[in-house]
Amino acid sequence: MRFLLLFLISGFFTFSSEPVLAAFNCDGLQKATSGQILEKGPYRLVYRTDPETLTVGKFFGLTIGICTTDGSPLPDSLKVDATMPMHSHGMNYRSTVQNIAPGQFTAKGLMMHMAGSWMLQFDVRQGSTSTRIATKLTLK
Amino acid sequence: MHHFVKGMFASLGIIFAAASSLASNQNTFSEDERAAILSHGPWPPKLTPDPSNRVSGNQTAIAFGRELFRSRFLSASRRHSCITCHNPNRAYADGLALSSGVSKVDRNTISLANLRLNRWFGWDGGSDNLWAQSIRPILDPRELNGSATMVAKRLRNDIPFSRGYKAIFNALPTNHTDEDILVNLGKALAAYQETIVTPRTPFDQFREALANNDNQKANLYPLAAQRGLKIFVGKGKCGLCHQGANFTNGEFDDAGVRYFKPSGGIDKGRFGGIQKLEKSPYTLLGRYNDNPSKVPGVATRHVARSHQNWGQFRVPSLRNVSQTGPYMHDGSLTTLRDVVMHYSSLNEERLHLDGRGLLRSLNLSHQEINDLIAFLETL
Ligand SMILES: [Cu+2]
Numbered sequence: 001m002r003f004l005l006l007f008l009i010s011g012f013f014t015f016s017s018e019p020v021l022a023a024f025n026c027d028g029l030q031k032a033t034s035g036q037i038l039e040k041g042p043y044r045l046v047y048r049t050d051p052e053t054l055t056v057g058k059f060f061g062l063t064i065g066i067c068t069t070d071g072s073p074l075p076d077s078l079k080v081d082a083t084m085p086m087h088s089h090g091m092n093y094r095s096t097v098q099n100i101a102p103g104q105f106t107a108k109g110l111m112m113h114m115a116g117s118w119m120l121q122f123d124v125r126q127g128s129t130s131t132r133i134a135t136k137l138t139l140k
Numbered sequence: 141m142h143h144f145v146k147g148m149f150a151s152l153g154i155i156f157a158a159a160s161s162l163a164s165n166q167n168t169f170s171e172d173e174r175a176a177i178l179s180h181g182p183w184p185p186k187l188t189p190d191p192s193n194r195v196s197g198n199q200t201a202i203a204f205g206r207e208l209f210r211s212r213f214l215s216a217s218r219r220h221s222c223i224t225c226h227n228p229n230r231a232y233a234d235g236l237a238l239s240s241g242v243s244k245v246d247r248n249t250i251s252l253a254n255l256r257l258n259r260w261f262g263w264d265g266g267s268d269n270l271w272a273q274s275i276r277p278i279l280d281p282r283e284l285n286g287s288a289t290m291v292a293k294r295l296r297n298d299i300p301f302s303r304g305y306k307a308i309f310n311a312l313p314t315n316h317t318d319e320d321i322l323v324n325l326g327k328a329l330a331a332y333q334e335t336i337v338t339p340r341t342p343f344d345q346f347r348e349a350l351a352n353n354d355n356q357k358a359n360l361y362p363l364a365a366q367r368g369l370k371i372f373v374g375k376g377k378c379g380l381c382h383q384g385a386n387f388t389n390g391e392f393d394d395a396g397v398r399y400f401k402p403s404g405g406i407d408k409g410r411f412g413g414i415q416k417l418e419k420s421p422y423t424l425l426g427r428y429n430d431n432p433s434k435v436p437g438v439a440t441r442h443v444a445r446s447h448q449n450w451g452q453f454r455v456p457s458l459r460n461v462s463q464t465g466p467y468m469h470d471g472s473l474t475t476l477r478d479v480v481m482h483y484s485s486l487n488e489e490r491l492h493l494d495g496r497g498l499l500r501s502l503n504l505s506h507q508e509i510n511d512l513i514a515f516l517e518t519l
Contacts, residue, residue: 057390057391089448091444092391093439093443109441109442113390113391114380114381114389115383116380
């Protein structure tokens, strides 16, 4: 909840103080979270799940913020997927991602149908390059 | 004196034996195993009405649906009914390997129970809701061989059924289109079928005793079943797919069963099921979903058809499983022993790539096979 609040505040500052196209404020993003920050290449990604606790067999969504640490352009698009590498299978559903504001995305329609280790994958696309940012989740 | 001492030793012996068997029962399960076991409950589940069906939970609709389910009026020849294949005395199945109505069907009849817990219906998940799944057999030429026109005409000409219909849907069938009548009958059939819920079982009692740390009650559960349960949540990995209180994750997988149809050709399994959904006017995304915001449609909106869906079938619930043989989508395994033997010596080459790493031949011993069966019989 506190996370959500900080997230909104950081979003608010970003949009009120700068033109819409300005890079997503990385300082704000970093302060906004504890532990759900992922970094790769120029990107810092923070995500929040809805609902907060993930359950086997229950659909969930994500709110995602992405910023760049070196001033390079924000991503044009994002894909979100999840796989179970140990069982070599993915989800039975394809999530839909919406770009709601520069550097801000929502994903819907994710569902993990088994207990165990999953990889949550974000494929961040900017121009013709795609960067995969992944994190491990364990579902009980 | 002599006798007394002997007797005392004997009874001490009994006490020791009892104590040690108690101890071995108590300490059988690790923390992980215990958590896995508790995840298969509680039972019965809390059920809520289906938001896509405005007569779900409506007592008049339930009674009317029950009549329809038993009536031959939905079959073209008036010779068959839902009960032909879903016999209440056979756990709402038919005991046959392959079901048969007007003619043979390529699949095993699914036992009807706990249907409010399903996300998908049919072995291939070709329906995303219970009312659509209830319309399917009316239209299938091999099952009841009817049509919307036929059903509507019969309903309009049948005074008691017409009245029953009006009491639920607020209009006589003469004022509704054929298609609307068909869907409404599906919804009344659904309201009835939702009331079929399996009772609590020895497993549920054991689970509850475990949750309450009540060893005395837990010990009433047969030791063989306890050992079988340990395999189920442990090396058998059964609980990964047969997950939760209903012993299914509600999804689709390849359990290494052949997918050649007995009549020839290939059963496309889940791949064909998603194709059916894409074409059906009766899904949660269509106009017959009574919930204006189409809320329960999230799965249908996001389901993705892919190559791995070939040869996948819905993971069946294992509740009541000792009553629902023959088993598998094609009824190819007759007894629970056959099923356990199947998992014990899987044809690994037959499995899809995605099944590997999860399903492996278990090579169970004779006793392990018996234990797993003893466990399944307590569900
Ligand atoms: Cu898996």
